[in-house]
Amino acid sequence: MTLGKRLRERRERFGKTQMDAARELEISNVQLSRYESDDRKPEPEMLSRFAEYYRTTTDYLLGRTEDSTLASGDSALYAEFELFIRNPEHGVFFKDYLDAPEERKEEMRRFWEFIRDKERNRKPGDRQGE
Known part of the structure; x- marks a missing residue:
């Protein structure tokens, strides 16, 4: 399978349209279309962005492996997430996670990472989202 097909x-x-993915990756739809049709090859930096965005490895995208799973460092992040959702105070929001299909789990983990990153520098007493 080619890079573009992968x-x-x-x-x-992930249920994304080309328009959605291009916007979130901050590239043009035309550029994404060219990558997917193998008309152009992404630069190494863009390849890394694709791997991060699509929750896989550059080796998988390049066809060096058929294993699309993430490295063990990412597994630690997912373990942290699962500890978070098992907390009764947080679990209500993510109550369907444990029984969800893998695609839905990926979406929920990405949402959690977004929230965690937004709140990382918040100080006690700051209002949420500030």
């Missing part, structure tokens, strides 16, 4: 397969796995 990019498209990952995008579709």
